[in-house]
Amino acid sequence: MDKSLQKTEQEEIESKRKVYREAKEQTRKNARRLRFDESNPQPKKDSVDSPRKRFYRQRAHSNPFSDHRLDYPKSPESMDWSKYYPQYHDKESNNMLQDVEIADIGCGYGGLLINLSKEFPKTLCLGMEIRVQVTQYVEDRIIALREQNKSKDINYQNIAVIRGNAMKFLPNFFKKSQLSKMFFCFPDPHFKQRKHKARIITNTLLSEYAYALKVGGIIYTITDVEDLHNWMVEHLTEHPLFERLDKQWEDQDKCVEIMYNSTEEGQKVERNKGDKFIACFRRLPDPEI
Ligand SMILES: C[S@@+](CC[C@H](N)C(=O)[O-])C[C@H]1O[C@@H](n2cnc3c(N)ncnc32)[C@H](O)[C@@H]1O
Numbered sequence: 001m002d003k004s005l006q007k008t009e010q011e012e013i014e015s016k017r018k019v020y021r022e023a024k025e026q027t028r029k030n031a032r033r034l035r036f037d038e039s040n041p042q043p044k045k046d047s048v049d050s051p052r053k054r055f056y057r058q059r060a061h062s063n064p065f066s067d068h069r070l071d072y073p074k075s076p077e078s079m080d081w082s083k084y085y086p087q088y089h090d091k092e093s094n095n096m097l098q099d100v101e102i103a104d105i106g107c108g109y110g111g112l113l114i115n116l117s118k119e120f121p122k123t124l125c126l127g128m129e130i131r132v133q134v135t136q137y138v139e140d141r142i143i144a145l146r147e148q149n150k151s152k153d154i155n156y157q158n159i160a161v162i163r164g165n166a167m168k169f170l171p172n173f174f175k176k177s178q179l180s181k182m183f184f185c186f187p188d189p190h191f192k193q194r195k196h197k198a199r200i201i202t203n204t205l206l207s208e209y210a211y212a213l214k215v216g217g218i219i220y221t222i223t224d225v226e227d228l229h230n231w232m233v234e235h236l237t238e239h240p241l242f243e244r245l246d247k248q249w250e251d252q253d254k255c256v257e258i259m260y261n262s263t264e265e266g267q268k269v270e271r272n273k274g275d276k277f278i279a280c281f282r283r284l285p286d287p288e289i
Helices: 003-034 111-119 132-148 193-198 203-212 226-238 247-252 254-262 264-271
Strands: 100-105 124-129 159-163 179-185 213-223 242-244 277-283
Touching (some): 111 124, 111 132, 111 254, 111 264, 179 203, 179 254, 203 213, 203 226, 213 226, 213 254, 226 242, 226 277, 254 264
Parallel strands (some): 100 124, 179 213
Antiparallel strands (some): 213 277, 242 277
């Protein structure tokens, strides 16, 4: 095709995406504003529509070391969760009724979160995602699901997404022993040796995850890259605060089944008939000194 024609076509697609995303941005702003206004139950049409993924596509890999524009709370106590889970916020006392208990690290397009919401409808689950447009897609997806399921038992008020780099300041979001489950589903493999330091499981990061997890809490991992699976197993096994759970445990655990089938990346692997490697680890008590 003629290069200039190709360029014009590309520009048209880009501008369409931009217009779509700007409209959704407005819906997001309205939804944030209206979240507390229960006297305004009439959803706007576009907030009920599920977002279209093709308008939010972003480069697959992001560099976790160049995220200088991200905001972090000073401490878990200063984090305002009421914006994310308005139905779990008590207006009178201005306190949250519950803490986040389940974290999906690098949640991508949010498939796992949505399934966790159905399995644990009374537990607060949080997706953390570094890519801007992917985070916006998940936020729009949750807004739409909440609007579509307002009067139902499963109303998706217990899930939320936050843009953040899990490799930085995780203890600023979560108190010690706050979480009962952390999911690492199809993390970026960072194949090259010199990029291994960007992997989401390292000794240092595992100590942060152990801090946020309660004793008995579980780290779930799944990947289609055998080398990364071995890396995660090796690091988790070597860490003094984790012990691996066996195949028998995996087979009876509901979350393993959910994680196996429900993430977008996992579905892609399924379509391509790839392998899926699972490893789950339990948080051990701190050693006595
Ligand atoms: C291969 S995708 C998997 C997404 C999802 N878990 C799934 O299974 O469909 C990995 C995701 O992790 C996100 N990610 C990578 N590093 C991250 C970090 N340090 N903090 C938060 N998210 C991260 C990426 O942007 C990407 O969306």
